[in-house]
Amino acid sequence: MPATPLTDDQIAKALEGLPGWHVENGELTAAYKSGRADIVPFYAAVAAAEDEADHHARVTILYGTISFALNTHDAGGAITEKDTALASTIAALAAGHDATVTARSTG
Numbered sequence: 001m002p003a004t005p006l007t008d009d010q011i012a013k014a015l016e017g018l019p020g021w022h023v024e025n026g027e028l029t030a031a032y033k034s035g036r037a038d039i040v041p042f043y044a045a046v047a048a049a050e051d052e053a054d055h056h057a058r059v060t061i062l063y064g065t066i067s068f069a070l071n072t073h074d075a076g077g078a079i080t081e082k083d084t085a086l087a088s089t090i091a092a093l094a095a096g097h098d099a100t101v102t103a104r105s106t107g
């Protein structure tokens with residue numbers, strides 16, 4: 001998969017299929033609410049997918065919320081297909097781990 005920066009239009013198109021995901025500080029970002037008992041298994045599944053893809057998110061866990069921020073270091077921090085593909089994988093894994101994406105914070 002090429003590490004070519006996506007255009008704003010390509011990112012907007014990808015976001016149409018990624019509810020709750022948005023670009024924040026130049027990173028593809030989303031926050032998922034999960035039960036405390038589910039959050040570690042959810043992240044374990046994400047970590048396995050990251051290693052499979054050799055592409056890794058910045059992850060923040062605070063109480064029952066796990067947030068992901070994605071960009072491609074090998075593309076100078078731009079958002080690439082690697083980021084949108086991993087975001088799709090995370091979204092699919094969330095569904096299987098009772099994790100719900102939170103609406104974008106407008107603040």
Ligand SMILES: C[C@H](O)[C@H](O)[C@H]1CNC2=NC(N)=NC(=O)C2=N1
Pocket residue numbers: 054055056057070071072073074075
């Ligand atoms: C050597 C290894 O393949 C690279 O460093 C991978 C690892 N995971 C990565 N993750 C992210 N987010 N961006 C990268 O460019 C990247 N590169």
